[in-house]
Amino acid sequence: MTSSRHLARGCAIAGVALAAMASGTAGAADGRYIVKFRDLQGAAAAVQAAGGRVALELGPQRALAAHLPAAAVEALRRHPRVEYVEVDARRYPLAQSVPYGIPMVQADDPVFTGNAASGSNTTVCIIDSGYQRAHEDLPDTNVTGTNDSVSGNWAEDSCGHGSHVAGTIAASNNNLGVLGVVGNGKLHLHIEKVFNGADCGWAYSSSLVTALNRCVAAAGSNRLVINMSLGGSTASRTERSAFDNAYANGVLPIAAAGNDGSTRTSYPAGYAGVVSVAAVDAAGVVASFSQQNSDVELAAPGVGVVSTTPFKASTLSAGGESWIGVDMDGSARTSVTGTLVDGGECTAAGAWAGRVVLCRRGTVSFAEKVASVAAGGGVGAAIYNNVAGGFAGTLNGSSAIPAISMSDTDGAAALARVGSVATLDNTAGTGNGYEAYDGTSMATPHVAGVAALVWSLNPARSAADIREALQLTAIDKGTAGRDNAYGYGIVQARAAHERLQTPVADTAPVLGSVSAVRKKGKTYARLGWSGGSSAQVDVRRNGVVVQTTANDGSTEDGPLNSGSYGYQVCVAGSATCSGTVFLSF
Numbered sequence: 001m002t003s004s005r006h007l008a009r010g011c012a013i014a015g016v017a018l019a020a021m022a023s024g025t026a027g028a029a030d031g032r033y034i035v036k037f038r039d040l041q042g043a044a045a046a047v048q049a050a051g052g053r054v055a056l057e058l059g060p061q062r063a064l065a066a067h068l069p070a071a072a073v074e075a076l077r078r079h080p081r082v083e084y085v086e087v088d089a090r091r092y093p094l095a096q097s098v099p100y101g102i103p104m105v106q107a108d109d110p111v112f113t114g115n116a117a118s119g120s121n122t123t124v125c126i127i128d129s130g131y132q133r134a135h136e137d138l139p140d141t142n143v144t145g146t147n148d149s150v151s152g153n154w155a156e157d158s159c160g161h162g163s164h165v166a167g168t169i170a171a172s173n174n175n176l177g178v179l180g181v182v183g184n185g186k187l188h189l190h191i192e193k194v195f196n197g198a199d200c201g202w203a204y205s206s207s208l209v210t211a212l213n214r215c216v217a218a219a220g221s222n223r224l225v226i227n228m229s230l231g232g233s234t235a236s237r238t239e240r241s242a243f244d245n246a247y248a249n250g251v252l253p254i255a256a257a258g259n260d261g262s263t264r265t266s267y268p269a270g271y272a273g274v275v276s277v278a279a280v281d282a283a284g285v286v287a288s289f290s291q292q293n294s295d296v297e298l299a300a301p302g303v304g305v306v307s308t309t310p311f312k313a314s315t316l317s318a319g320g321e322s323w324i325g326v327d328m329d330g331s332a333r334t335s336v337t338g339t340l341v342d343g344g345e346c347t348a349a350g351a352w353a354g355r356v357v358l359c360r361r362g363t364v365s366f367a368e369k370v371a372s373v374a375a376g377g378g379v380g381a382a383i384y385n386n387v388a389g390g391f392a393g394t395l396n397g398s399s400a401i402p403a404i405s406m407s408d409t410d411g412a413a414a415l416a417r418v419g420s421v422a423t424l425d426n427t428a429g430t431g432n433g434y435e436a437y438d439g440t441s442m443a444t445p446h447v448a449g450v451a452a453l454v455w456s457l458n459p460a461r462s463a464a465d466i467r468e469a470l471q472l473t474a475i476d477k478g479t480a481g482r483d484n485a486y487g488y489g490i491v492q493a494r495a496a497h498e499r500l501q502t503p504v505a506d507t508a509p510v511l512g513s514v515s516a517v518r519k520k521g522k523t524y525a526r527l528g529w530s531g532g533s534s535a536q537v538d539v540r541r542n543g544v545v546v547q548t549t550a551n552d553g554s555t556e557d558g559p560l561n562s563g564s565y566g567y568q569v570c571v572a573g574s575a576t577c578s579g580t581v582f583l584s585f
């Protein structure tokens with residue numbers, strides 16, 4: 001049987017919480033316009049004569065901002081000294097929204113943001129659906145990738161999954177969009193594109209192994225973390241040995257625990273050499289979809305994670321306001337315009353010919369609501385939530401008219417604009433999108449980003465050291481100690497870093513035996529020991545170092561004259577030594 005690897009993404013989009021990023025567009029419902037004159041002499045009088053009220057004079061531009069009734073707009077457009085009249089469009093403060101997961105995993109701690117070395121000489125390889133390089137909030141430099149004849153151009157992302165993962169790891173610390181775990185651009189990202197198509201589809205296990213090989217080659221001398229927000233239920237011998245060997249060779253692979261809500265093990269997360277990541281919500285509670293088994297190792301934010309997507313946002317605009325909604329699965333991807341009406345719960349068709357209809361969530365399915373709107377002649381449906389927040393919905397089929405979901409608060413704001421002309425724009429296309437997704441796919445990049453961040457500031461440590469520090473410093477959740485829902489708990493960047501900064505105390509070797517052996521008529525001492533925290537040991541004879549050798553458990557010393565000798569084995573260059581064992585002959 002052929003195994004395949006699917007995206008580990010749960011119920012997709014769970015609402016959009018970036019109201020500050022919405023921009024006002026349609027019309028000047030508040031009646032404010034900019035009127036451009038050939039010269040300003042008599043301009044204010046002309047505005048007043050037309051029934052308007054001047055708000056602001058723009059001298060160098062020879063223009064006035066003014067509140068104008070509709071009739072005045074038309075009159076001024078025909079005025080011989082007026083060049084044009086345009087809507088005085090709204091501008092909003094640009095702000096970066098910090099997703100809740102960033103502080104939850106301590107990624108914004110000053111120990112990292114205040115250190116210019118954070119992220120440097122470290123690579124995160126993202127094996128996914130590509131990377132929307134043109135996105136305004138994703139790094140454009142320090143990014144490499146591999147084009148693939150099957151999956152296409154790595155710098156484009158047809159389904160959005162890979163770009164969402166990448167944003168959680170590395171969205172830029174600037175004045176827009178979101179913030180990633182490493183936002184300073186120092187982290188090297190390498191993109192391996194194994195998924196393609198609008199739904200991302202699936203990839204073969206062999207493609208995943210090829211991607212791993214390319215990640216290793218691309219990382220060069222950098223420390224390498226691999227992000228795999230993917231998995232499947234069938235193990236593969238080839239894949240297992242590839243990832244276990246990579247880990248043994250100093251690579252840190254991290255994968256999603258899976259979204260089935262079952263106790264099944266998912267692969268590659270299930271291999272010993274791969275860290276398996278569970279998903280928690282903003283309250284730190286394990287998500288219902290997050291798979292629970294003995295392989296789960298760490299937990300991280302994976303519910304309602306806002307990050308970067310390559311898609312143009314779906315919007316409803318009316319009366320000078322615009323709200324960001326979410327495309328309903330199966331909806332037509334078109335833009336329509338019509339008078340906005342309140343359809344209640346849209347349980348039955350109304351007289352909605354040519355209208356854009358607002359529907360409240362509840363009582364009947366989304367598909368039935370949209371069918372009612374279409375049957376009533378409506379040109380588009382915007383379904384707003386009946387509880388707090390946004391939501392993602394499916395029509396379990398397709399509709400000829402566009403349908404989007406909206407949050408409860410945006411729905412209430414739209415209801416206040418009923419009667420005005422509305423545009424429901426659900427066209428698909430590339431753009432600087434931001435969406436909230438659910439899934440262990442979203443938890444995985446939090447851990448990968450934290451591992452890279454911590455490793456970059458502790459460059460002498462091994463992949464095994466980083467892994468151990470993440471385990472030992474995670475916030476314990478659920479039943480005390482490691483458990484199958486949370487693993488060791490929620491990953492903590494600062495705590496792991498501090499643990500790695502503390503020097504580890506040496507432990508002494510244990511010298512088990514010293515015996516005399518004869519070779520070519522001469523006598524040697526043969527030593528056998530175990531333990532010791534160093535790669536090399538000193539052999540001491542009567543307190544004097546006579547040999548420094550590999551800590552491999554045995555060596556010989558000599559030739560020796562007959563007598564009595566006291567031997568010790570010590571951590572190289574230290575006084576951390578075994579007890580003394582005597583040899584007399």
Ligand SMILES: [Ca+2]
Binds near residue numbers: 096176
């Ligand atoms: Ca940003």
Ligand SMILES: [Ca+2]
Binds near residue numbers: 477479
């Ligand atoms: Ca626990």
